[in-house]
Amino acid sequence: MKGNWRKFWKRFTVRKNNKPKHKNTGTKQRGNTSMKIETASILGIPVARLTMDQVLAWVEKRITEGTSSHLVTANAEIIYRAYRDPSLADLLRQADLITADGAGVVWAAGQLKQPVPQRVTGIDLVQHLFTLAERQGWDIYFLGAKPETVQKAVLNTLSQHSSLKICGYQHGYFSKQENEQVMSNIDKVKPHILLVALGAPKQEYFIRELLTRMEIPLAIGVGGSFDVLAGTVQRAPRWIQEHGLEWLYRLFKEPRRLGRMMALPKFILAVIRQKIFANSVDKT
Ligand code: UDP
Numbered sequence: 001m002k003g004n005w006r007k008f009w010k011r012f013t014v015r016k017n018n019k020p021k022h023k024n025t026g027t028k029q030r031g032n033t034s035m036k037i038e039t040a041s042i043l044g045i046p047v048a049r050l051t052m053d054q055v056l057a058w059v060e061k062r063i064t065e066g067t068s069s070h071l072v073t074a075n076a077e078i079i080y081r082a083y084r085d086p087s088l089a090d091l092l093r094q095a096d097l098i099t100a101d102g103a104g105v106v107w108a109a110g111q112l113k114q115p116v117p118q119r120v121t122g123i124d125l126v127q128h129l130f131t132l133a134e135r136q137g138w139d140i141y142f143l144g145a146k147p148e149t150v151q152k153a154v155l156n157t158l159s160q161h162s163s164l165k166i167c168g169y170q171h172g173y174f175s176k177q178e179n180e181q182v183m184s185n186i187d188k189v190k191p192h193i194l195l196v197a198l199g200a201p202k203q204e205y206f207i208r209e210l211l212t213r214m215e216i217p218l219a220i221g222v223g224g225s226f227d228v229l230a231g232t233v234q235r236a237p238r239w240i241q242e243h244g245l246e247w248l249y250r251l252f253k254e255p256r257r258l259g260r261m262m263a264l265p266k267f268i269l270a271v272i273r274q275k276i277f278a279n280s281v282d283k284t
Helices: 004-012 052-065 076-084 086-094 103-111 122-136 147-160 179-189 202-213 225-230 238-242 246-253 255-261 263-276
Strands: 026-029 036-042 045-048 070-074 097-100 139-144 165-170 193-197 218-221
Touching: 036 097, 036 103, 045 076, 045 086, 045 097, 052 097, 052 122, 052 218, 070 076, 070 086, 070 122, 070 202, 076 086, 076 103, 076 263, 086 202, 097 103, 103 246, 103 263, 122 139, 122 193, 122 218, 122 225, 139 147, 139 179, 147 165, 147 225, 165 179, 179 202, 193 202, 193 225, 202 218, 238 246, 246 255, 255 263
Parallel strands: 070 097, 070 218, 139 165, 139 193, 193 218
Antiparallel strands: 026 036, 036 045
Protein backbone atom coordinates (compact mmCIF):
# COMPACT_ATOMS: atom_id res chain seq x y z
CA MET A 1 0.00 0.00 0.00
CA LYS A 2 2.77 2.41 1.03
CA GLY A 3 3.88 4.35 -2.01
CA ASN A 4 0.88 3.18 -3.96
CA TRP A 5 -1.22 6.18 -3.12
CA ARG A 6 0.63 8.21 -5.72
CA LYS A 7 -0.43 5.73 -8.38
CA PHE A 8 -4.04 5.72 -7.23
CA TRP A 9 -4.12 9.43 -6.81
CA LYS A 10 -2.67 10.19 -10.22
CA ARG A 11 -5.50 8.32 -11.87
CA PHE A 12 -8.18 10.23 -10.05
CA THR A 13 -6.73 13.71 -9.92
CA VAL A 14 -8.51 16.12 -12.25
CA ARG A 15 -5.78 18.26 -13.73
CA LYS A 16 -6.36 21.97 -14.13
CA ASN A 17 -7.37 21.89 -17.77
CA ASN A 18 -9.28 18.64 -17.71
CA LYS A 19 -13.01 18.90 -17.94
CA PRO A 20 -14.92 16.57 -15.61
CA LYS A 21 -16.28 13.47 -17.35
CA HIS A 22 -19.88 14.24 -16.46
CA LYS A 23 -21.39 17.65 -16.76
CA ASN A 24 -22.56 17.81 -13.15
CA THR A 25 -19.48 16.33 -11.62
CA GLY A 26 -17.74 18.58 -9.15
CA THR A 27 -14.27 18.64 -7.76
CA LYS A 28 -13.14 19.46 -4.29
CA GLN A 29 -9.80 20.81 -3.15
CA ARG A 30 -8.96 20.84 0.52
CA GLY A 31 -6.26 21.99 2.91
CA ASN A 32 -2.76 22.72 1.76
CA THR A 33 -2.65 19.82 -0.65
CA SER A 34 -3.12 20.13 -4.38
CA MET A 35 -5.55 17.21 -4.42
CA LYS A 36 -8.75 17.50 -6.30
CA ILE A 37 -11.37 14.88 -5.80
CA GLU A 38 -14.12 14.14 -8.28
CA THR A 39 -17.44 14.32 -6.52
CA ALA A 40 -21.05 13.53 -7.30
CA SER A 41 -23.43 16.23 -6.15
CA ILE A 42 -26.28 14.41 -4.41
CA LEU A 43 -28.91 16.85 -3.15
CA GLY A 44 -26.11 19.38 -2.89
CA ILE A 45 -23.73 17.14 -0.92
CA PRO A 46 -20.41 16.37 -2.66
CA VAL A 47 -19.84 12.62 -2.43
CA ALA A 48 -16.37 11.42 -3.47
CA ARG A 49 -16.29 9.16 -6.51
CA LEU A 50 -13.54 6.99 -5.06
CA THR A 51 -13.03 3.30 -4.46
CA MET A 52 -12.08 1.99 -1.03
CA ASP A 53 -8.43 1.73 -2.13
CA GLN A 54 -8.44 5.34 -3.26
CA VAL A 55 -9.99 6.48 0.00
CA LEU A 56 -7.26 4.59 1.88
CA ALA A 57 -4.64 6.25 -0.32
CA TRP A 58 -6.17 9.63 0.50
CA VAL A 59 -6.13 8.80 4.21
CA GLU A 60 -2.51 7.73 4.03
CA LYS A 61 -1.56 10.98 2.36
CA ARG A 62 -3.47 13.12 4.84
CA ILE A 63 -1.99 11.35 7.84
CA THR A 64 1.52 11.52 6.43
CA GLU A 65 1.04 15.26 5.92
CA GLY A 66 -0.41 15.61 9.42
CA THR A 67 -3.22 17.81 8.12
CA SER A 68 -6.46 17.80 10.13
CA SER A 69 -9.13 15.93 8.21
CA HIS A 70 -12.80 15.22 8.72
CA LEU A 71 -14.11 12.22 6.81
CA VAL A 72 -17.85 11.61 6.64
CA THR A 73 -19.37 8.32 5.55
CA ALA A 74 -22.75 9.55 4.35
CA ASN A 75 -25.82 7.38 3.90
CA ALA A 76 -29.09 8.40 2.25
CA GLU A 77 -30.58 9.32 5.61
CA ILE A 78 -27.95 11.91 6.51
CA ILE A 79 -27.90 13.35 2.98
CA TYR A 80 -31.66 13.78 3.08
CA ARG A 81 -31.41 15.34 6.53
CA ALA A 82 -28.82 17.81 5.24
CA TYR A 83 -31.13 18.56 2.30
CA ARG A 84 -33.74 19.71 4.81
CA ASP A 85 -31.28 21.36 7.20
CA PRO A 86 -28.95 24.01 5.71
CA SER A 87 -26.70 24.14 8.78
CA LEU A 88 -26.05 20.41 8.56
CA ALA A 89 -25.51 20.74 4.80
CA ASP A 90 -22.90 23.46 5.47
CA LEU A 91 -21.19 21.30 8.04
CA LEU A 92 -21.04 18.33 5.66
CA ARG A 93 -19.72 20.50 2.84
CA GLN A 94 -16.86 21.58 5.09
CA ALA A 95 -15.76 17.97 5.56
CA ASP A 96 -12.61 16.99 3.71
CA LEU A 97 -14.04 13.83 2.23
CA ILE A 98 -17.53 12.33 2.07
CA THR A 99 -17.86 8.72 1.02
CA ALA A 100 -20.91 6.84 -0.25
CA ASP A 101 -22.09 4.83 2.73
CA GLY A 102 -24.83 2.67 1.36
CA ALA A 103 -26.68 1.38 -1.66
CA GLY A 104 -29.04 4.38 -1.66
CA VAL A 105 -26.19 6.82 -2.24
CA VAL A 106 -24.64 4.62 -4.95
CA TRP A 107 -28.06 4.40 -6.63
CA ALA A 108 -28.54 8.18 -6.46
CA ALA A 109 -25.13 8.88 -7.97
CA GLY A 110 -25.94 6.52 -10.85
CA GLN A 111 -29.33 8.15 -11.43
CA LEU A 112 -27.66 11.55 -11.58
CA LYS A 113 -25.12 10.28 -14.13
CA GLN A 114 -22.27 10.86 -11.71
CA PRO A 115 -21.61 7.25 -10.70
CA VAL A 116 -19.53 6.37 -7.68
CA PRO A 117 -17.48 3.18 -8.11
CA GLN A 118 -18.60 1.43 -4.92
CA ARG A 119 -19.93 1.81 -1.39
CA VAL A 120 -17.36 2.94 1.16
CA THR A 121 -19.14 2.29 4.43
CA GLY A 122 -17.93 3.27 7.89
CA ILE A 123 -17.52 -0.29 9.11
CA ASP A 124 -15.66 -1.44 5.96
CA LEU A 125 -13.41 1.60 6.10
CA VAL A 126 -12.64 1.06 9.77
CA GLN A 127 -11.66 -2.58 9.16
CA HIS A 128 -9.29 -1.54 6.36
CA LEU A 129 -7.89 1.27 8.49
CA PHE A 130 -6.98 -1.14 11.26
CA THR A 131 -4.75 -3.08 8.89
CA LEU A 132 -3.20 0.10 7.51
CA ALA A 133 -2.72 1.68 10.95
CA GLU A 134 -1.13 -1.49 12.29
CA ARG A 135 1.37 -1.40 9.44
CA GLN A 136 2.07 2.32 9.79
CA GLY A 137 2.18 2.41 13.58
CA TRP A 138 -0.61 4.99 13.79
CA ASP A 139 -2.42 5.61 17.08
CA ILE A 140 -6.18 5.15 17.10
CA TYR A 141 -8.70 6.45 19.63
CA PHE A 142 -12.20 4.97 19.99
CA LEU A 143 -14.94 7.35 21.10
CA GLY A 144 -18.59 6.40 21.34
CA ALA A 145 -21.15 3.65 21.98
CA LYS A 146 -22.12 2.21 25.34
CA PRO A 147 -19.32 1.65 27.91
CA GLU A 148 -19.39 -2.15 27.61
CA THR A 149 -19.68 -1.94 23.81
CA VAL A 150 -16.66 0.30 23.23
CA GLN A 151 -14.60 -1.82 25.62
CA LYS A 152 -15.56 -5.01 23.81
CA ALA A 153 -14.94 -3.35 20.44
CA VAL A 154 -11.41 -2.42 21.55
CA LEU A 155 -10.71 -5.93 22.87
CA ASN A 156 -12.06 -7.66 19.76
CA THR A 157 -10.07 -5.32 17.52
CA LEU A 158 -6.88 -6.00 19.46
CA SER A 159 -7.46 -9.73 19.28
CA GLN A 160 -7.40 -9.44 15.49
CA HIS A 161 -4.75 -6.74 15.20
CA SER A 162 -2.37 -7.46 18.04
CA SER A 163 0.13 -4.73 17.20
CA LEU A 164 -2.46 -2.01 16.59
CA LYS A 165 -1.83 1.01 18.82
CA ILE A 166 -5.11 1.95 20.48
CA CYS A 167 -4.14 4.99 22.52
CA GLY A 168 -7.46 5.43 24.32
CA TYR A 169 -11.16 4.86 24.37
CA GLN A 170 -14.22 6.54 25.82
CA HIS A 171 -17.91 5.68 25.76
CA GLY A 172 -20.35 8.01 24.05
CA TYR A 173 -22.79 8.75 26.86
CA PHE A 174 -21.11 11.76 28.45
CA SER A 175 -22.85 14.96 29.49
CA LYS A 176 -22.37 18.45 28.05
CA GLN A 177 -20.35 19.28 31.15
CA GLU A 178 -18.05 16.33 30.47
CA ASN A 179 -17.55 17.37 26.84
CA GLU A 180 -14.48 19.51 27.68
CA GLN A 181 -12.85 16.67 29.60
CA VAL A 182 -13.50 14.21 26.78
CA MET A 183 -11.93 16.58 24.26
CA SER A 184 -8.97 17.32 26.48
CA ASN A 185 -8.35 13.57 27.02
CA ILE A 186 -8.20 13.11 23.27
CA ASP A 187 -5.84 16.07 22.92
CA LYS A 188 -3.50 14.59 25.53
CA VAL A 189 -2.89 11.40 23.57
CA LYS A 190 -3.00 13.05 20.13
CA PRO A 191 -4.23 10.12 18.04
CA HIS A 192 -3.54 9.91 14.32
CA ILE A 193 -7.05 8.54 13.83
CA LEU A 194 -10.11 9.32 15.91
CA LEU A 195 -13.15 7.09 15.39
CA VAL A 196 -16.32 8.78 16.61
CA ALA A 197 -19.36 6.53 17.03
CA LEU A 198 -22.04 8.85 18.42
CA GLY A 199 -24.52 8.38 15.57
CA ALA A 200 -25.10 10.85 12.76
CA PRO A 201 -25.19 13.85 12.81
CA LYS A 202 -24.15 14.15 16.48
CA GLN A 203 -20.72 12.71 15.66
CA GLU A 204 -20.26 15.16 12.78
CA TYR A 205 -21.00 18.16 15.02
CA PHE A 206 -18.67 16.78 17.68
CA ILE A 207 -15.83 16.34 15.18
CA ARG A 208 -16.32 19.82 13.72
CA GLU A 209 -16.06 21.38 17.18
CA LEU A 210 -13.06 19.24 18.10
CA LEU A 211 -11.18 20.22 14.95
CA THR A 212 -11.59 23.90 15.75
CA ARG A 213 -9.65 23.26 18.96
CA MET A 214 -6.98 20.73 18.02
CA GLU A 215 -5.36 19.05 15.06
CA ILE A 216 -6.27 15.45 14.39
CA PRO A 217 -4.94 13.98 11.15
CA LEU A 218 -8.10 11.94 10.62
CA ALA A 219 -11.43 12.11 12.44
CA ILE A 220 -14.23 9.88 11.14
CA GLY A 221 -17.84 9.51 12.19
CA VAL A 222 -18.44 5.77 12.20
CA GLY A 223 -22.05 5.45 13.42
CA GLY A 224 -22.86 1.99 14.71
CA SER A 225 -19.47 0.45 13.83
CA PHE A 226 -18.44 -0.25 17.44
CA ASP A 227 -21.63 -2.28 17.90
CA VAL A 228 -20.53 -4.44 14.97
CA LEU A 229 -16.93 -4.69 16.22
CA ALA A 230 -18.21 -5.63 19.68
CA GLY A 231 -20.44 -8.31 18.15
CA THR A 232 -23.65 -6.84 19.59
CA VAL A 233 -24.94 -6.08 16.06
CA GLN A 234 -24.41 -8.50 13.19
CA ARG A 235 -23.80 -7.29 9.66
CA ALA A 236 -25.94 -8.69 6.87
CA PRO A 237 -24.56 -11.76 5.08
CA ARG A 238 -22.27 -10.84 2.18
CA TRP A 239 -24.82 -11.72 -0.53
CA ILE A 240 -27.37 -9.35 1.02
CA GLN A 241 -24.75 -6.59 1.12
CA GLU A 242 -23.84 -7.28 -2.50
CA HIS A 243 -27.49 -6.92 -3.54
CA GLY A 244 -27.67 -3.51 -1.88
CA LEU A 245 -30.16 -4.75 0.73
CA GLU A 246 -28.18 -4.32 3.92
CA TRP A 247 -30.57 -1.54 4.99
CA LEU A 248 -33.50 -3.98 4.76
CA TYR A 249 -31.65 -6.57 6.82
CA ARG A 250 -30.88 -3.90 9.44
CA LEU A 251 -34.52 -2.88 9.51
CA PHE A 252 -35.55 -6.51 9.98
CA LYS A 253 -33.07 -6.92 12.85
CA GLU A 254 -33.77 -3.51 14.43
CA PRO A 255 -37.42 -2.59 13.67
CA ARG A 256 -37.04 0.53 15.85
CA ARG A 257 -35.14 2.03 12.89
CA LEU A 258 -38.37 2.17 10.85
CA GLY A 259 -39.05 5.83 11.74
CA ARG A 260 -35.57 6.86 10.59
CA MET A 261 -35.86 4.80 7.43
CA MET A 262 -38.91 6.76 6.36
CA ALA A 263 -36.34 9.26 5.07
CA LEU A 264 -35.43 6.77 2.35
CA PRO A 265 -38.49 7.16 0.09
CA LYS A 266 -38.23 10.94 0.56
CA PHE A 267 -34.57 10.75 -0.44
CA ILE A 268 -35.49 8.76 -3.56
CA LEU A 269 -38.14 11.31 -4.56
CA ALA A 270 -35.78 14.23 -4.01
CA VAL A 271 -33.10 12.54 -6.14
CA ILE A 272 -35.62 11.89 -8.93
CA ARG A 273 -36.62 15.53 -8.75
CA GLN A 274 -32.96 16.57 -8.96
CA LYS A 275 -32.58 14.29 -11.98
CA ILE A 276 -35.67 15.63 -13.76
CA PHE A 277 -34.96 19.28 -13.09
CA ALA A 278 -31.47 19.15 -14.60
CA ASN A 279 -29.76 18.38 -11.34
CA SER A 280 -31.31 21.31 -9.56
CA VAL A 281 -31.34 20.86 -5.79
CA ASP A 282 -34.24 23.22 -5.31
CA LYS A 283 -36.36 22.11 -2.33
CA THR A 284 -39.62 23.57 -3.55
N1 UDP B 1 -24.37 6.68 20.66
C1 UDP B 1 -23.52 7.24 21.60
N2 UDP B 1 -23.93 8.35 22.27
C2 UDP B 1 -25.13 8.94 22.03
C3 UDP B 1 -25.98 8.38 21.04
C4 UDP B 1 -25.55 7.25 20.37
O1 UDP B 1 -22.43 6.75 21.82
O2 UDP B 1 -25.43 9.94 22.68
C5 UDP B 1 -23.90 5.50 19.94
C6 UDP B 1 -24.84 4.29 20.02
O3 UDP B 1 -24.60 3.57 21.22
C7 UDP B 1 -24.42 3.53 18.78
C8 UDP B 1 -24.02 4.64 17.81
O4 UDP B 1 -23.86 5.81 18.58
O5 UDP B 1 -23.29 2.74 19.07
C9 UDP B 1 -25.08 4.95 16.77
O6 UDP B 1 -25.41 3.84 16.06
P1 UDP B 1 -26.41 3.90 14.82
O7 UDP B 1 -26.44 2.53 14.26
O8 UDP B 1 -27.68 4.56 15.19
O9 UDP B 1 -25.56 4.85 13.85
P2 UDP B 1 -25.94 5.49 12.47
O10 UDP B 1 -27.14 4.76 11.92
O11 UDP B 1 -26.21 6.93 12.80
O12 UDP B 1 -24.72 5.29 11.66
